[in-house]
Amino acid sequence: MKFYVTTVGYIRKPDVSSIFIEIAPQYWDATLKLDKFSHIIILWWITGHDNPTSRANLQDYPPQESAELSGVFASRSPARPTPIGLSVVAIKKIVKESHRIYIDQIDAHDNTPIIDIKPYMPFSDKVDNSKVPSWFRDNVPRYTKMAE
Amino acid sequence: MKFYVTTVGYIRKPDVSSIFIEIAPQYWDATLKLDKFSHIIILWWITGHDNPTSRANLQDYPPQESAELSGVFASRSPARPTPIGLSVVAIKKIVKESHRIYIDQIDAHDNTPIIDIKPYMPFSDKVDNSKVPSWFRDNVPRYTKMAE
Numbered sequence: 001m002k003f004y005v006t007t008v009g010y011i012r013k014p015d016v017s018s019i020f021i022e023i024a025p026q027y028w029d030a031t032l033k034l035d036k037f038s039h040i041i042i043l044w045w046i047t048g049h050d051n052p053t054s055r056a057n058l059q060d061y062p063p064q065e066s067a068e069l070s071g072v073f074a075s076r077s078p079a080r081p082t083p084i085g086l087s088v089v090a091i092k093k094i095v096k097e098s099h100r101i102y103i104d105q106i107d108a109h110d111n112t113p114i115i116d117i118k119p120y121m122p123f124s125d126k127v128d129n130s131k132v133p134s135w136f137r138d139n140v141p142r143y144t145k146m147a148e
Numbered sequence: 149m150k151f152y153v154t155t156v157g158y159i160r161k162p163d164v165s166s167i168f169i170e171i172a173p174q175y176w177d178a179t180l181k182l183d184k185f186s187h188i189i190i191l192w193w194i195t196g197h198d199n200p201t202s203r204a205n206l207q208d209y210p211p212q213e214s215a216e217l218s219g220v221f222a223s224r225s226p227a228r229p230t231p232i233g234l235s236v237v238a239i240k241k242i243v244k245e246s247h248r249i250y251i252d253q254i255d256a257h258d259n260t261p262i263i264d265i266k267p268y269m270p271f272s273d274k275v276d277n278s279k280v281p282s283w284f285r286d287n288v289p290r291y292t293k294m295a296e
Binding site (some may be wrong): 003004005006007008025029030031032033034036038039040041043044045050052055058060068069070071072073074075078080081082084087088104113115116118119120121122123124125126127128129130131132133136139140141142143144146 | 150151152153154155156175177178179180181182184185186187188189191193200203206207212216217218219220221222223224229230232234235236259263264265266267268269270271272273274275276277278279280281282287288289290291292
């Protein structure tokens with residue numbers, strides 16, 4: 001049985017200072033009350049890796065220095081069986097007229113299809129004191145206070 | 149253009165004290181180094197809502213008391229255009245022989261298809277001081293220290 005995703009909008013990056021997601025008009029009603037949240041989780045389709053070779057990839061090296069060979073379930077490799085990207089981003093501004101949600105940044109190409117948006121909920125999505133391998137430990141936190 | 153997801157395993161809940169994900173044998177290699185992480189993000193297919201009615205749903209009421217009508221992008225409603233569930237869970241044990249990853253809990257039914265697994269990375273996935281609407285504020289944090 002095949003499961004199909006629905007494209008609900010696109011990531012637009014006209015320039016570095018203006019990054020937004022453009023919701024398809026027929027899905028705009030699904031954004032009601034999104035203004036009550038500061039952050040969202042965007043699920044996007046990694047179009048450039050939706051091919052048999054990338055989808056058969058099970059292991060590679062994360063780009064971090066000294067990273068060891070890792071399974072794609074232990075990395076954010078874009079070449080993976082289901083090419084879905086996941087990004088936690090901050091909402092900067094919501095513009096109803098143009099169906100745009102301006103965000104602070106996203107590690108996805110211009111015109112990438114968005115397949116779902118979820119509100120960031122700290123009680124289920126936030127983990128304090130999570131453990132990661134040594135090669136990820138030097139990464140700079142994005143929305144996290146530095147450890148005291 | 150249609151994008152389809154790959155089922156890489158299933159959620160199994162034989163009883164409340166034993167919850168695990170069973171990775172399909174051909175995808176087990178993708179778990180290499182997952183033992184270096186404490187938490188994972190599981191993307192699963194909400195099979196029971198993969199129908200035209202649920203996928204056309206754009207707004208409903210979150211189950212929390214006093215919740216206001218919300219767009220599905222501002223809630224975790226299972227009835228949404230792309231029926232993907234997202235759960236952050238703790239890894240309890242990885243058993244190579246049976247291709248099982250035991251987890252602490254998950255809000256999904258027995259035998260739910262898993263479409264992707266990502267390691268939880270605090271530098272990109274953790275948000276301190278996120279804002280949510282009032283009806284979600286009383287939710288008990290799962291993996292978060294109580295606010296001081």
